[in-house]
Amino acid sequence: TLKQYKYxxxxxxxxxxxxxxxxxxxxxxxxxxxxxSSSTTPSDHATKSSAGTNLIAPNxxxxxxFLKNPAVVTAIVAKSALKPTDTVLxxxxxxxxxxxxxxxxxxxxxxIEYDNRxxxxxLKRVEGTAEERKLQIVQGDAIKTRFPFFDxxxxxxxxxxxxxxxxxxxxxxxxxxxxxxMFQEEFALRLTARPGEALYCRLxxxxxxxxxxxxxxxxxxxxxxxxxxxxxRVVRLELRNPPPPVDFTEWDGMVRLLFNRKNKTxxxxxxxxxxxxxxxxxxxxxxxxxxxxxxxEVEEKNAEQIIEEVVNMEQWKDKRASKLDLDDFLALxxxxxxxxxxxx
Numbered sequence: 001t002l003k004q005y006k007y008x009x010x011x012x013x014x015x016x017x018x019x020x021x022x023x024x025x026x027x028x029x030x031x032x033x034x035x036x037s038s039s040t041t042p043s044d045h046a047t048k049s050s051a052g053t054n055l056i057a058p059n060x061x062x063x064x065x066f067l068k069n070p071a072v073v074t075a076i077v078a079k080s081a082l083k084p085t086d087t088v089l090x091x092x093x094x095x096x097x098x099x100x101x102x103x104x105x106x107x108x109x110x111x112i113e114y115d116n117r118x119x120x121x122x123l124k125r126v127e128g129t130a131e132e133r134k135l136q137i138v139q140g141d142a143i144k145t146r147f148p149f150f151d152x153x154x155x156x157x158x159x160x161x162x163x164x165x166x167x168x169x170x171x172x173x174x175x176x177x178x179x180x181x182m183f184q185e186e187f188a189l190r191l192t193a194r195p196g197e198a199l200y201c202r203l204x205x206x207x208x209x210x211x212x213x214x215x216x217x218x219x220x221x222x223x224x225x226x227x228x229x230x231x232x233r234v235v236r237l238e239l240r241n242p243p244p245p246v247d248f249t250e251w252d253g254m255v256r257l258l259f260n261r262k263n264k265t266x267x268x269x270x271x272x273x274x275x276x277x278x279x280x281x282x283x284x285x286x287x288x289x290x291x292x293x294x295x296x297e298v299e300e301k302n303a304e305q306i307i308e309e310v311v312n313m314e315q316w317k318d319k320r321a322s323k324l325d326l327d328d329f330l331a332l333x334x335x336x337x338x339x340x341x342x343x344x
Contacts, residue, residue, distance in 0.1 A: 056095055056121055062114060065224040066094050067156050067182075072223050076234055077101045079216050080154050080180045089176075091142045091155035091165065096122040102154060103131035110150065111135065112142045147172055153179035159228075162187050163203060169237065170210045171248075179237040182219060188233035189215075195325050202259040206252060209326055212238045246330065253343030254333055258321035266319055266332075267311040271304070279303045282342045306339045 056066075067073060076098065082088065082105040093099045093111040099122055102109050113119050119139050126132045138145060143164045153176060157165055162183050169179055183191075186199065191213045193199040207213055219232040261269050269275070280303035301309075310316060316332065324332070336342070 056117060059115060062158060064092075064094065064115070064158065065156075065226060065228045067097055067219075067223060068225045069223040070097075072219055073098050073101060075217060076154065076180060076182070077105065079234065079236065080152050080178070082106050082152060086151040086177075087149065089147060089150035089153045091153065091181075092158055093122050093137075094118055094156065096125040098154065098156065099135070100125060100131065103134050106152075107134065109135050110138065110148055112138045112140060112145055114139070114141055143168060149174065151177050153181070155179070155181045157181050157183055159184045159187070166191070166203070166207060166237070170207065170239065175239050175241055177238070180216070180234060181237070182232050182234045184228070185218070185231040185233045188235050191235055191237075195323050200322055201262070202252075202255050205255050205259075205326065205329060206248075207237075209244055209246075209251070210240055210248075212240065214238075244330075246333070247344070250337075250342055250344040251329075251333060254336070255321075255329060257343065258324075262322040263320055265311075266316055266321070267308075269321070270307050270311060276304045276307065279307065279341055279343070282344065283340055286342045287340070303341060306336075306341055310335055310339065310341075 080088075080102075082102070084105070084107060086106040087108045087110065088102050088106045090099060090102060090109055090111040093113050095118060099109060099111055103126065111122060113122070116139060119137050122135070122137060126135055143161055147168070153169060155165070165181075169176075187203075190199045190201055190203050191207050192215055193201065193204040214236045216234040216236055219234060221227040221229070221231055224232075257275065258266065258269055270279075283303050310332075313335070316335075319328075333343070
């Protein structure tokens with residue numbers, strides 16, 4: 001009994017023998033707390049490590065949904081096209097289901113994990129294996145953590161940080177070869193949406209400006225524990241090299257403004273009093289900072305007049321942001337800049 005175990009510690013062997021036949025769910029924790037014996041085979045160790053993940057309760061408030069289907073894991077790793085010399089950045093390794101095959105196919109894996117329970121679990125899975133020395137874990141918030149150099153990024157992304165993570169990767173330097181990431185299906189489809197489609201948005205335009213995006217595979221919700229409310233998709237991002245010759249801050253300022261009401265005409269969006277006031281202030285600030293002299297004709301016009309001229313040009317008249325492609329946005333920004341209008 002419990003009382004005997006507490007007050008008769010001279011009889012531990014019998015109790016330990018009795019407690020060493022637990023259920024399959026608790027066995028890995030018992031095994032991992034002891035030094036592994038020489039009779040334990042690698043497959044035994046892998047089985048125990050894999051089963052051990054079942055004891056960890058996902059924290060859904062952190063967006064944790066563990067990918068449990070080995071076939072999906074294998075497919076994602078294969079689509080990453082890893083080389084033996086690669087350094088891999090894994091964001092959100094969870095219990096390590098994807099970390100182990102990444103370690104087996106690369107030179108080095110740097111895993112960023114917010115949850116210290118997951119950090120311990122991943123370390124436990126590789127303890128005593130050939131992959132242990134190839135793994136580096138950084139505990140922290142992936143959005144706030146400075147990314148190291150890496151060749152390939154692989155991630156099962158918590159949905160609430162998807163947008164911030166994409167933009168952080170797009171601005172990361174030095175450039176990496178590719179990022180293979182799993183997102184909520186709607187978010188993934190936004191990344192590749194085209195003009196005129198319902199999901200076409202600022203995220204679509206900014207991502208496609210800086211990267212080539214490919215949809216790789218769809219992943220059903222039942223491949224996760226616990227199942228999320230929506231389906232998922234895996235996408236690959238490859239940064240455009242060289243990057244487009246545009247000031248991204250100003251580009252994003254214009255795109256953000258136009259997509260606030262993407263189905264309104266450019267004139268309806270830009271000819272509001274707050275927007276005119278903002279662009280006039282930007283115009284004066286840019287002129288003061290650069291000390292540029294401007295044409296007399298342009299100098300005589302205020303921001304409102306310049307905007308009116310541009311949006312009434314044949315190629316922009318009655319046009320809406322939801323129907324413009326990348327070349328259209330680039331041409332529109334160039335036209336405004338030429339006339340002294342800036343969006344940052």
